[in-house]
Amino acid sequence: MKRIQLFEFEDFSWFPNWLRNCMTNLIVVLQRMMGTSEALASLIARIIHDKKIWRIVDMGSGSGGAMPEVLKILHTKEGLEHVELMMTDLYPNKEFIQRFNNTPKTGISYYEHSVDATDIATAPEGLKTMVNSFHHMPPKEARKILESAQENHQPLLIYELGENNIPLLVWWVFLPIGLIILVVMVLFMTPFVKPLTWRQLVFTYIIPIIPICYAWDGQASLPRMYTLADLDKLLEGLKKENYIWEKGYAKTKKGKKKGTYLMGIPK
Ligand SMILES: C[S@@+](CC[C@H](N)C(=O)[O-])C[C@H]1O[C@@H](n2cnc3c(N)ncnc32)[C@H](O)[C@@H]1O
Incomplete structure (x- = not known):
């Protein structure tokens, strides 16, 4: 495997x-x-439309990522106006639980209890999504997630925005410059965080723990990502007649590549 832990x-x-x-x-x-x-949204729309699914259960949601925006897009599509989104995480985000669970009629909720993605069989019913979180799973756990989705006949969509497509040596050589770029990016991105708290500001601009940790995690994420070939290895021996695995590049309306995906669809 190209991925490293x-x-x-x-x-x-x-x-x-x-x-x-x-x-x-x-x-x-x-x-x-x-x-x-x-x-x-276009990947998700395809599955939930075909399979008549009414709820998306996002795992490893963190602060929600792109999912609330995805739900808004889905609600503009015919037949998907009432689809709901439940966000979950191993470490649920308390601020977001309060924000989303106290805003009625959005179709969005945040599950208050810890949900471990490796225990997918116990997660609530619906399309399971893992956005930018699958690379956190070591191969054994990653394989367990895929196995469990297939065994339990659960639809699953794994999506990663980044791609592990540079040689590891190049990654090490450019690591210092990569870290600096990410630290600087954090300084510019922080004013756009919503809600912007005193902690986010203090620990970015006065005691810069956030930029340092974000820069490392951002850099470390890349070689941790499963390449499309790695996904084939994870799927070895898993294929069954009543469950289809599909993988490839996610694309925008204009056909521009925007991350990679692996989709598990029960027939
Ligand atoms: C890089 S963040 C991605 C957050 C969000 N999905 C996004 O796109 O912004 C990864 C998230 O995965 C969560 N996570 C890590 N291991 C997990 C596990 N075993 N089960 C569920 N969530 C997990 C972390 O707590 C973190 O919130």
Whole structure:
């Protein structure tokens, strides 16, 4: 496999939740800048339309990422006006639980209890999505997720915005410059975080823990991502007649590549 198992700060259980939230808040801004939601919405629309699914259960939601925006797009499509989104995480984001669960009629909720994506069989009914979170799973757990989705006849969509497409040596050589670029990006992205808290500001501009941790996690994410060939290895021996696996590049309306996906669809 090309993927390697580096550490990310946000994976440590001792890592403060408020700091993890500040970092996932920045991923929301990044995805808005990159326009992820359109490509994701068209992938999701295809499955939920075909399979008549009324709820999306997002796993590893963090601060929501692109999913609330994706739901808005889905609601503009015929027949999908009433689709609901339930966000979940191993470390649920308390601020977002309060924000989303107290805003009625959006069709969005945030599950208050910890949901481990590797235990997919116990997650609520609906299309399971994993957006930018599958690379957090080591191969054994990753395989378990795929197996479990297939065994339990559950539809699953895995999506990663980044792509592990440069040689590892090049990644190491450019690591210092990559870290600096990400630190600077955080300084510019922070004013766009919603809601912008004093913690996000203080620990970005005065004591820069957030930019440092975000820069490392962002850089470490790349070689941790499963390439399309790695996904084939994970799927080895899994194929069954009543379940289809499809993978490839997500695309915008104009046909521009926007991340990679793996979709598991029960027949
Ligand atoms: C890089 S963030 C992505 C957040 C969001 N999906 C997005 O696109 O902005 C990865 C998220 O996966 C969560 N996570 C890590 N391991 C997990 C697991 N085993 N089960 C569920 N969530 C997990 C982390 O808490 C974190 O919120």
